Amino acid sequence: MDAIALAEHALGVAQLILAVPPPLPAGFETALDPLVRRREAREPLQHIVGYAAFRHLKVRVEPGVFLPRPETEVVAQQAVDEAKLLIAAGREPLVVDVCTGSGVIALSVAAEVPGSRVIALDLDPAAVALARTNAELILEDAARIRLLVGDVGDPALLTDIAGAVDILIGNPPYIPDDAVPLEREVADHDPPRALFGGGADGLDLPRQVVAVAVRLLRPGGLLVMEHADVQGAAVRKLVDGTGAFESATTHLDLTGRDRFVRARGR
Ligand SMILES: C[S@@+](CC[C@H](N)C(=O)[O-])C[C@H]1O[C@@H](n2cnc3c(N)ncnc32)[C@H](O)[C@@H]1O
Numbered sequence: 001m002d003a004i005a006l007a008e009h010a011l012g013v014a015q016l017i018l019a020v021p022p023p024l025p026a027g028f029e030t031a032l033d034p035l036v037r038r039r040e041a042r043e044p045l046q047h048i049v050g051y052a053a054f055r056h057l058k059v060r061v062e063p064g065v066f067l068p069r070p071e072t073e074v075v076a077q078q079a080v081d082e083a084k085l086l087i088a089a090g091r092e093p094l095v096v097d098v099c100t101g102s103g104v105i106a107l108s109v110a111a112e113v114p115g116s117r118v119i120a121l122d123l124d125p126a127a128v129a130l131a132r133t134n135a136e137l138i139l140e141d142a143a144r145i146r147l148l149v150g151d152v153g154d155p156a157l158l159t160d161i162a163g164a165v166d167i168l169i170g171n172p173p174y175i176p177d178d179a180v181p182l183e184r185e186v187a188d189h190d191p192p193r194a195l196f197g198g199g200a201d202g203l204d205l206p207r208q209v210v211a212v213a214v215r216l217l218r219p220g221g222l223l224v225m226e227h228a229d230v231q232g233a234a235v236r237k238l239v240d241g242t243g244a245f246e247s248a249t250t251h252l253d254l255t256g257r258d259r260f261v262r263a264r265g266r
Contacts, residue, residue, distance in 0.1 A: 006039060006045070008049075009049045010032040011031075042188065043185070052067055052102070057104065059137075060130065060134055065102055065126055068101065071253040071257075072104065075105070075260045078169070078260070079222075079224055080109055083095055083113040084113055094161065095166065096119045096161075096168050099123075099152065101171070102127065103120055104134075105170075106119075106131065106147075107135060107145070110139055111138055118146070121148045121150040121152070123150070124194075158212075165221055166217075167224070168217055169225070170209045174203065177199070179202070203234060206227060206231075206235060210223070210238055211242075218265065223261070223262070226260045227260060229257035232250035239261055240263075245265055
């Protein structure tokens, strides 16, 4: 797959159909060779070609901003499904994506659920700028999504919508400080602030996401948060410990691993 994507990039075509190989232009090998060298040096494919696929979207990516992962697609699905249910019930769902990175979760909801109102934030101004670029490239009306630089741990964050949010979703950093990622694509290219959740269990940032959900969600609102495959029980415990939700449940990604928590506000 990587080889095909690099060849597409070198040829400047959207999709290479190998059953019908195109005539290769002069200079193709010269164009392809440096791309292959970069991939051999374990630079992520998405950074070489400049985009990542996420659900129905093709988003722009940039060095220094977290690359979206396939496991997050099923997390985003939860917000899409809940927002669709609310639209069917005649509501205008208000959705907040708290650690938006390139904007993939927020943009999936905005693109797949017309009529939803979406707010997305990130601590990193470069991530918010990239999410804004993606909103302009993907949405007919980029103003449908409110993007802001903000710290999920800031008690003054979004006080204007406290108690009014229908869905609070996030994929926060959650890797424990001493668990250095083994893959060089991750260790050398994803920004540390997007990976490490803080604290011995990596759950300092996820704790802040749960706290902001308690503050912002309306009664009956939905919290959806991604976590590491080994954090299911710990995250349920921290959500249930707030006393603000019905029993939290853990859900799997497409590889069958614990991947996110769901909890409905009381
Ligand atoms: C794992 S990435 C997820 C990005 C995107 N939602 C995705 O799934 O591809 C976590 C993001 O949280 C952001 N972040 C880290 N600390 C934060 C904080 N205190 N408040 C808000 N965002 C934060 C990082 O900059 C990073 O973009």
